Amino acid sequence: MGNVTRVTIWNEYRHEKVHDRVREVYPDGLHAAIAAGLTDGFEVRIATLDEPEHGLTEEVLNGTDVLIWWGHMAHGEVSDEIVNRVYQRVLHGMGLVVLHSGHFSKIFKKLMGTSCDLKWREAREKERLWVVAPGHPIAEGIGEFIELAEEEMYGEHFDIPQPDELVFVSWFEGGEVFRSGCCYTRGQGKIFYFRPGHETHPTYYNEQIRRVIANAAKWAAPSTRPYPKYGHVPVPLETIKPKD
């Protein structure tokens, strides 16, 4: 991977076109605010749903170390072919950082093997993300918690496999909790789900949130290693004794 991590930010980029409130908060798109946080040691590219192949051509993906995914109202419009392409790249080592409503994206559900369902409420309530894995590289530079004055609520039960590592747990003003920062490995690829970022709140301008996403992108960058060999290996490494 070298010293520079090549990140592609995939944004559905629909809310910003049709909802005034979202355009007001993110005039250049959610992706622009996310990209602005990736300043040090990243090479950033943008891809969006309405581009040909959703902007995720073979060439783009092969040149991507870590894919960041934000989607919501148009999960169903993402073609299965592109989902499979991203899936294969993850198994071959590409990192994937799934943000907020991306919990219901085809690619996240396919990689998790569960419904990825949850509770939700839009009530401009306070969220406090507590660090529960203080030595984890994704929590580097983060205080005891991150406080967001207003966010959409996501509540348990969150139908995901038990995370390999749980980094954040959210407290919500309305009475719920949520596993907000979850690490997984699938094949050679590392996956981080990070909860915050509803499209009507300025969450992606928050410096601590940006730091988490940058940390996650570094953490998820692939190791340099050939893809494992699978299939038939007729010749054993050791002599097998003839049986009767």
Added chain:
Amino acid sequence: MGNVTRVTIWNEYRHEKVHDRVREVYPDGLHAAIAAGLTDGFEVRIATLDEPEHGLTEEVLNGTDVLIWWGHMAHGEVSDEIVNRVYQRVLHGMGLVVLHSGHFSKIFKKLMGTSCDLKWREAREKERLWVVAPGHPIAEGIGEFIELAEEEMYGEHFDIPQPDELVFVSWFEGGEVFRSGCCYTRGQGKIFYFRPGHETHPTYYNEQIRRVIANAAKWAAPSTRPYPKYGHVPVPLETIKPKD
């Protein structure tokens, strides 16, 4: 679930019809040998690929606590509709015990979110399954290891998510190792993958192998608990302060 665990053994049941060697080892089908090991506290039913709906009707699945799955040469013939039906039942609590070549079944790959690929070799070699989780209920009554005089080899890397609990690791005569007993949870359902059981070897007559499968069926039996509520919860549990 009560005191009796209702098990459905799903067997592809094709090798037994077309390969003499398999019919010789399992004259009544692999399912019969597996069923013979579930003697104490089980109610056993059989379902096979060539029955209508592969024998897995809504009624059958709703009356199943734990589904045991053996498939190999005809994974592709299992209809997606039935796979989705089984998948939903697992998320709602039905246990699933996947045997041997079932690693490549549609249902296992869908629940794992990975390729489930591995190395393999048919060379009548010795396998020794070591217990690495000695307090786990699936290892109850099992010695330090189970030795099988002849089995097909499955070797690492096995492309699965890291197991929630790893119970067995296999040593193979030809030089490979394999994570042979792997526990997962998906939704409310518990899943156990168990490696041994190639169709040309009398593995399912082995008392220790039978004990593991019986233990796994008991472990995977569902807890009594309503399915979680998901979706919109407009009314918070606590008062949310009006913002600005």
Added chain:
Amino acid sequence: MGNVTRVTIWNEYRHEKVHDRVREVYPDGLHAAIAAGLTDGFEVRIATLDEPEHGLTEEVLNGTDVLIWWGHMAHGEVSDEIVNRVYQRVLHGMGLVVLHSGHFSKIFKKLMGTSCDLKWREAREKERLWVVAPGHPIAEGIGEFIELAEEEMYGEHFDIPQPDELVFVSWFEGGEVFRSGCCYTRGQGKIFYFRPGHETHPTYYNEQIRRVIANAAKWAAPSTRPYPKYGHVPVPLETIKPKD
């Protein structure tokens, strides 16, 4: 283990003697309220700090399937010899359910390998324990959450190893969260830490809390299996080729 689980409840039993408020809530001791919840399939015994050997003789421990531990103001008075005896029994398969302030007991810290430190506050605040592992046997019969009108707050970071399975996460009125139900294995023994139960609140009369403790005691009961053999095994299972 048979059908009956033999539980020993160890209670420090000091607060009840010196604090009026505690005696008022638990006139017969915290242990009596805990014992009253273990009605079905349990054989219950009580042991307390001020008995000879703290009530935990070799004989008592050898006849115990699961030890429940409540301690607080006198952790330092528990003798290292008894701690080591309990420790050995856990490694050999005895289950251990550690309640509330037991997080700072010698035995829990020894088994965890960490400081087991946390944040705390006594402010009569509301606690809501959310189930995050809906298929886990310890959550059987429990609703989406357990609500306690008044409890002591314990807050993250809780300095424990990442749990093998996380079953409950608490929301606190004052703004904190906590990993409140944590499963571990050490040797052949299963361990469950369960947060609630400050001595001035009637928590152990709550039916849902009692259900969790009963479930945990069933879950932690040992499997029947000889202790593994360790040490020198001069004779290999397979022939080792002479080297040059």
Added chain:
Amino acid sequence: MGNVTRVTIWNEYRHEKVHDRVREVYPDGLHAAIAAGLTDGFEVRIATLDEPEHGLTEEVLNGTDVLIWWGHMAHGEVSDEIVNRVYQRVLHGMGLVVLHSGHFSKIFKKLMGTSCDLKWREAREKERLWVVAPGHPIAEGIGEFIELAEEEMYGEHFDIPQPDELVFVSWFEGGEVFRSGCCYTRGQGKIFYFRPGHETHPTYYNEQIRRVIANAAKWAAPSTRPYPKYGHVPVPLETIKPKD
């Protein structure tokens, strides 16, 4: 931590002084061979048992990002005071890489909370370490397996807590398997146990073994983050409603 990882290699350094065979293989001490593999981005210091404070003064430990530990015949001579000092440093973020017979060191047993016992045999047998976590940074640059022509055997059951991540599983010529590369977190510190390295075999000259140790030292380097605050937090973050 910056770009350079400050490693202290702690070697018991006794076998080399009393056993001709060991001195022959490691004339400058095991530590010298281990140090020779840490060439790129490391600042390496050596500490040994017979130095004052075993070479692990407060100053040395405070200037150490990652401590590598090799010990065997004199575990009992390591003072409890120094063990506690190392323990505190790990909880505060220092990485720890425990090699081979260090499984029985006081510091490793204290951090694991188990006996850390295992089976062993010295029979000059072949070991093959298979990578089971192909995307893990500790496996970077490593092939499908590492083969060692002659090593001491360590066999399961290995009495450790289930690893947070399992990276290597060993196959032994004599018929055993072993979980050979195990990741843990304790407090803010990351721990890696790596099996190979018996004092009579030239294992630490093997380039792949050296690569694993270097990868592990990079992986275990601490994140920059203040130590969490623990203890009494009388003032809540949110208003707590007065009860009755």
